[in-house]
Amino acid sequence: MVAVPFTLPSPTSRTARLLVTLVTWLAILLLALGGFLVAADGSIDTLGEPIILLMLAAASFAASIWAKRRIQRDIDARLYRLERFTQAFGQTQGTLRSLDGRIVFWGIGAERLYGYSEKEALGKNALDLLQTRCPLSPDEINAILVRDGEWQGELTRRHKDGREIHIISKWSLNRGEAGEPEVAIEVSSDITSIKLAERELHQTNALLRAILETAPGLIYAKDLQGRIILANVSTLDLIGRPWSEVEGRTDLEFLDSKTQAELVMANDRRIMDQAKTEEFEEIISREGRHPRVWSSTKAPLRDADGKVIGLVGVSVEITERKRIEDRLQLMVNELNHRVKNTLATVQAIASQTLRGGDPIVRQNLERRLMALAAAHDVLTREKWEGANIDDVVTGALAPFGDGGDYRFTVSGPSLRLLPRAALALAMGLHELTTNALKYGALSTLAGQVAINWQIVEGASPALRLTWTESGGPPVIAPLRRGFGVRLIERSLAQDLGGKASVIFDQPSGIIGTIEAPLADVAVSAEVTPLLQAGAR
Amino acid sequence: MNDAQIFVGIRVLIIEDEALVSMMLEEFLEQIGCRMMGTASRLDDAIVKARSLALDMALVDVNLAGEASFPVAEILTARDIPFVFVTGYGPSGVPADMRHIPILPKPFQMAQLVEAMRMAAY
Numbered sequence: 001m002v003a004v005p006f007t008l009p010s011p012t013s014r015t016a017r018l019l020v021t022l023v024t025w026l027a028i029l030l031l032a033l034g035g036f037l038v039a040a041d042g043s044i045d046t047l048g049e050p051i052i053l054l055m056l057a058a059a060s061f062a063a064s065i066w067a068k069r070r071i072q073r074d075i076d077a078r079l080y081r082l083e084r085f086t087q088a089f090g091q092t093q094g095t096l097r098s099l100d101g102r103i104v105f106w107g108i109g110a111e112r113l114y115g116y117s118e119k120e121a122l123g124k125n126a127l128d129l130l131q132t133r134c135p136l137s138p139d140e141i142n143a144i145l146v147r148d149g150e151w152q153g154e155l156t157r158r159h160k161d162g163r164e165i166h167i168i169s170k171w172s173l174n175r176g177e178a179g180e181p182e183v184a185i186e187v188s189s190d191i192t193s194i195k196l197a198e199r200e201l202h203q204t205n206a207l208l209r210a211i212l213e214t215a216p217g218l219i220y221a222k223d224l225q226g227r228i229i230l231a232n233v234s235t236l237d238l239i240g241r242p243w244s245e246v247e248g249r250t251d252l253e254f255l256d257s258k259t260q261a262e263l264v265m266a267n268d269r270r271i272m273d274q275a276k277t278e279e280f281e282e283i284i285s286r287e288g289r290h291p292r293v294w295s296s297t298k299a300p301l302r303d304a305d306g307k308v309i310g311l312v313g314v315s316v317e318i319t320e321r322k323r324i325e326d327r328l329q330l331m332v333n334e335l336n337h338r339v340k341n342t343l344a345t346v347q348a349i350a351s352q353t354l355r356g357g358d359p360i361v362r363q364n365l366e367r368r369l370m371a372l373a374a375a376h377d378v379l380t381r382e383k384w385e386g387a388n389i390d391d392v393v394t395g396a397l398a399p400f401g402d403g404g405d406y407r408f409t410v411s412g413p414s415l416r417l418l419p420r421a422a423l424a425l426a427m428g429l430h431e432l433t434t435n436a437l438k439y440g441a442l443s444t445l446a447g448q449v450a451i452n453w454q455i456v457e458g459a460s461p462a463l464r465l466t467w468t469e470s471g472g473p474p475v476i477a478p479l480r481r482g483f484g485v486r487l488i489e490r491s492l493a494q495d496l497g498g499k500a501s502v503i504f505d506q507p508s509g510i511i512g513t514i515e516a517p518l519a520d521v522a523v524s525a526e527v528t529p530l531l532q533a534g535a536r
Numbered sequence: 537m538n539d540a541q542i543f544v545g546i547r548v549l550i551i552e553d554e555a556l557v558s559m560m561l562e563e564f565l566e567q568i569g570c571r572m573m574g575t576a577s578r579l580d581d582a583i584v585k586a587r588s589l590a591l592d593m594a595l596v597d598v599n600l601a602g603e604a605s606f607p608v609a610e611i612l613t614a615r616d617i618p619f620v621f622v623t624g625y626g627p628s629g630v631p632a633d634m635r636h637i638p639i640l641p642k643p644f645q646m647a648q649l650v651e652a653m654r655m656a657a658y
Contacts, residue, residue, distance in 0.1 A: 341554055373642070
């Protein structure tokens, strides 16, 4: 049992005690009086009065003993209740301290909370022992306690093991019987976990806000009815109104075109209904100005139970990018147009110049120009970013395909060629085909050509393409190499940064090989993994 | 050029801004026996000629010194005169509603010109 530093007010027991004292004194008085009468009289006969007095005294004693017992029982019951109460109070992390700060009651709850035993805590200054940090000074709090009778606030203390604990504490002033401030009752609750969660929440919020305000795009959230429930600075800047005039309002009030706003909102509703994230472009027109194009990602916003309660959107303006893309497309179209027109003009010049001359010469030139144009077509389709080797080969062979495609066997892995390599290869294949038609395998009905390419792995991977004629007449190396062969062996090798050769003196057609470093002929995105694989 | 016999005597208008290409077209057309009704290298001139000349066929360059020649195409369509687009752009340079018009891609060979004209005529 803890020493209780003040008496419990007990008015009944005080009256009872007074009564018992009176009855006891009465009994003593009666006893004394009875004794005196016996002594003064001395006779047995006249013992009547003293006997009555003595009996009265005995009765008074009995009454006082009975009353004392009652009182004792009453006190015991009160003490029992008090002890029970104290224990219960002790469980609540309650402490008592005198107004000068000394701890006078330290319950099991306090021990659990702060780690100090009753022995360690009693008599110590609460502020020092628990390293209490408080929004107010002890004197200020005491003043409030005396004035209002209570004080409540959050404070930080330190556990015996050094850990910081946050508590919310309610202090009440207890006054003595005379009304003098006697002791402060303190009941505290540990809110450390709440405080930490609060701090974490605060940090998360700060982080989110920082992201929200620094992100270059629009970030916003809308409820199920399309009303804005969150908008970052960029969004407010775009709308041109402060948050107070944006919150709770819809696109109907912000967009210049009501029809467009309805479309945007209908699309938002669809995303919320389907509860799926989507990415798309939104074109928003503005009165008197160019429309702006946005790349928007919108995702359903869910509550803690996972129910869709709105949507979150991020929109990045791509108007300029779109404009540049359009202009680039225009430039590519224009470039293609120019190249084709120039080729047509060159063709016209040649046609005029060679008028009346050798028709074979004229046809050769025309076909070479057509081969160049076909290679350009492939590049144009690919926006000059590169061309698939299959398309280049097929394009180069197309003008000669009327004999039936079975004359060519084309095989090799998919590969994207750089523009220059694509043009060079197309021209090389054209010359090989022309040569084969004139002197090689394609000059006979049974002749065939196999075109195969592969990637030769190694420290620096290479593309190797072979042109193998079969079923044709035996070929003899010409005394003087014609333009076609020179174009292959010199120009093609140079343009591809590799080597090319044409082998004559074969029994049934020529064999041509072209080999070039992959890095010089292929678009790098597809080369990189191969190069890395080679380096390992 | 036996397969080009069908074009003997037909009246053709050439709309082409590159003089040399225009000359080559003329030469090709003369070879297959066409009658040259005129040439135009500018849009306004082309519109006048497309409206007024008696024609059986027209060759229309899509781009006339930076101006699209589609107004000419509309006039020819309205007059029910078959024509061929001559262009370096390819099909993507032609509006969707005119994609059925045969295209002669530049540069071209005689055989391609004849083929495009045959497609336009049928």
